[in-house]
Amino acid sequence: MIEVKDLQFSYNKNEFIKEINFKVEKGMIFGFLGPSGAGKSTLQKILTGLITNYKGHAIVNGVECKHHTNAFYENIGVDFEFPTLYEKLTARENLKFFASLYTHQTRSIDQLLESVGLQNDADKKVSDYSKGMKSRLNFIKALINDPDILFLDEPTSGLDPTNSRMMKDLILLEKNKGKTIILTTHNMEDATELCDQVAFIINGQICAIDSPQNLILSHGAKQVTYTYEDNGFKTANCLLQQISDDERLHQLMQQNKILSIHSSEPTLNDIFIELTGRTLL
Ligand SMILES: Nc1ncnc2c1ncn2[C@@H]1O[C@H](COP(=O)(O)OP(=O)(O)O)[C@@H](O)[C@H]1O
Ligand SMILES: [Mg+2]
Numbered sequence: 001m002i003e004v005k006d007l008q009f010s011y012n013k014n015e016f017i018k019e020i021n022f023k024v025e026k027g028m029i030f031g032f033l034g035p036s037g038a039g040k041s042t043l044q045k046i047l048t049g050l051i052t053n054y055k056g057h058a059i060v061n062g063v064e065c066k067h068h069t070n071a072f073y074e075n076i077g078v079d080f081e082f083p084t085l086y087e088k089l090t091a092r093e094n095l096k097f098f099a100s101l102y103t104h105q106t107r108s109i110d111q112l113l114e115s116v117g118l119q120n121d122a123d124k125k126v127s128d129y130s131k132g133m134k135s136r137l138n139f140i141k142a143l144i145n146d147p148d149i150l151f152l153d154e155p156t157s158g159l160d161p162t163n164s165r166m167m168k169d170l171i172l173l174e175k176n177k178g179k180t181i182i183l184t185t186h187n188m189e190d191a192t193e194l195c196d197q198v199a200f201i202i203n204g205q206i207c208a209i210d211s212p213q214n215l216i217l218s219h220g221a222k223q224v225t226y227t228y229e230d231n232g233f234k235t236a237n238c239l240l241q242q243i244s245d246d247e248r249l250h251q252l253m254q255q256n257k258i259l260s261i262h263s264s265e266p267t268l269n270d271i272f273i274e275l276t277g278r279t280l281l
Contacts (some may be wrong), residue, residue, distance in 0.1 A: 001026045001149055001180040002047065006056035009046060009204075016204040017042060017054070024197075026148075029171070029181045031191045033272070034201035035280050040184040041081055043201070044151050047182065048078050061149060074102060077142035081153040081184075083134045084141075087127040091118055091137050094126060095144060102145045112140040116170065132163035139170060150174060153184045168194060186280045188268040192216075198268070202276045212268050219271045226261040228252045233259065 002024035009017040017039055024030040032040040045051040046058050052066035059065070063072050085094050092109060099106040113119045116136035126134065135155070142150060155171065156164040171194060175181060185191055191198050192212045200208040208215060222240035226249060227233055238246040240263050252258050272280055 001028075001061060002030075002182070003059045004047075004057065005059075007043075007046065007054060007058055008056055009042065009051065009054040011042075017046070018203075018205045020056075020204075020206055022199055022206065022209055024180060024182065026180050027175070027178050028196045029175050029183055029194050031195035031198040032182065032184045032201050033186070033188065033191045033195075033198045033268070033280070035186055035278055038201045039204040040186075040201055041153055042204070044078075044153055044182065044184055048076065048151055049073075074104060074145060075147050076149045076151065077145060077147035079139050079142040079150070079152045079155055081157070083138040085126045085134065085137060088125060090123045090125055091129070092122045094137065095141060098141055099144050104145070106144050107146050109144075112143060115173075116140055116166070132159055135159055135163065135167065139167065143174070148179060150179055150181045151184075152181060154186070155183070156185070156187060156190055164190075188272065188280055192268050200272055200275060202278055208271075208275050215268060215271050216265055219266070219274055222263050222265055224261065224263045226252075227259045228257045229259060230257065 004020055004022050007017055007020040008015060020043070032043060034040055042051065046054050047060055047065060049065045049068040049072055054066065057064060061075055086097070089097065091113065095109045095112065099109065110119065113122050116139065118133060118136060121129070121133065126137065129137065139155060142152070152171065156167050159167060168190065171181065171183070183194060195212060197209060197211055198215070199206045223237055224240050224243055225235060225237050227235045236248065238249065243249065269280055272278070
């Protein structure tokens with residue numbers, strides 16, 4: 001569905017996007033994961049035809065993005081990082097307007113509003129909407145043309161846990177319908193839960209691409225954390241693979257001083273730090 005080859009781009013004299021290569025198969029959720037300023041939104045702008053002066057190839061649905069025509073937009077949906085809605089119009093009026101831009105049959109506005117719990121607020125002006133309501137409306141706006149490829153830029157950013165959960169369930173629902181989804185995020189928990197593959201992006205470069213599970217299994221070692229009594233509560237760590245070499249742990253066990261012990265896998269965030277030396281924030 002998407003193929004990017006030797007992609008390069010700069011906003012000014014300095015090269016920013018450097019030699020990016022990846023492929024996204026149909027039906028996959030592919031994540032761009034990286035800290036703020038890494039180049040995630042820039043990449044998305046290239047793939048949605050908003051930036052055209054790039055070098056190399058960015059092919060979406062068989063079209064080289066810089067040579068797109070209006071037909072290109074019939075089959076993609078974009079949920080921008082910041083809501084792009086007409087504040088003085090109601091939700092229904094917004095959706096009607098955006099639906100009118102497409103030449104083919106669009107999705108039912110009532111069904112879309114209902115799918116995100118906005119059926120009773122459909123005739124309220126968007127200026128009276130909360131942030132969570134705007135995010136949900138912005139999301140269904142991206143679905144109005146029933147696109148095969150969805151670009152979602154930070155769809156859960158700034159949402160409370162309930163709205164964030166609803167958004168993730170909606171994303172999974174679209175995946176189950178066979179849509180291909182590009183998800184941009186700096187939230188590693190969302191990426192771990194939703195993405196089939198993630199690309200770690202930093203300073204305009206991809207430094208790893210794999211499934212979250214493979215990244216965690218191939219890079220991280222399981223850690224054991226234990227607390228014990230030694231003139232107060234103390235905590236220590238060791239690697240699970242080296243547990244038999246931990247003299248202190250053995251001694252504490254013999255002395256019956258261990259209070260708790262648990263093992264944990266590294267998170268995608270730990271792997272990101274290991275590979276890039278940077279955190280995701
Ligand atoms: N229109 C622009 N002109 C010049 N620099 C830009 C422009 N848009 C973004 N940038 C710069 O490009 C870098 C990457 O931005 P962006 O792609 O938005 O990152 P991300 O989405 O990963 O947070 C940032 O340093 C940002 O300041
Ligand atoms: Mg961004």
